[in-house]
Amino acid sequence: MSRMRPMTAMFRTASRLILVLMLVFVLDSCIGKRITKANVDQVTEGMSKKQVESILGQPTSSKTEDPTIIRQTTYVYRQGKDTVTIVFKDDKVQSKDSTISD
Template identity: 40%
Template sequence: MGNLINCKDCGKEVSKKAKICPHCGAKLKKKKIALGVIVAIAALFIVISAVSNGSKTGSNNTPQKSVSTDNNTKKDKNEGITKETYDKIQKDMTKEQVEALLGKPTSVSESDTPGIGKMELYHYQKTFETKAITITFLDGKVYTKNWTQL
């Protein structure tokens, strides 16, 4: 019986695979997929806008704040940017936990995305290096991470 859902219009049982209700003809919605696509697109937009130009306003006019951080200590010079360190970063880690592994980020971008919440993008890159780590935080915890090596 795990393959059946109730139609939101008529309430009768319908296969999860059905696109329309065979009883009333109502279109069945797939909410989980739509929400996942929206979140993925928003995260991708934030990553692209922060990495490509670091501008303060993205192409969707979502206000963003971008700052560079001061790199004074050995740890702050992002010497922790390795694949091994990247692999230690887990979903739901706090900013403090990530900074303990990677040091201060090279840059930080923020945006408040309607329906998703406050997202912060921490970008780590060594000077004159082609590898980078990008961490997206949602409500102060790791939401996504990205390893780039050109």
């Protein structure tokens, strides 16, 4: 009987771990699908970084160049084989480019 208790506890721990991992994968797949053509189409010239982030989320990477006159930031979003690049000048959308197909 004393050997059954550790096995039962180990089984419960393993079951909980599997459940948590499954939950993480499900949530990640739901949250990670923000890079869609419909969402990219919502991003328009003149939008702020905050507005873009509310639609597409945090960028995969960003780079800011701060010359004396005009500040330029580039946001890059990657999801699988799709890439979206948004260029901000003075913190407003200047241009966007996307490899997402219809």
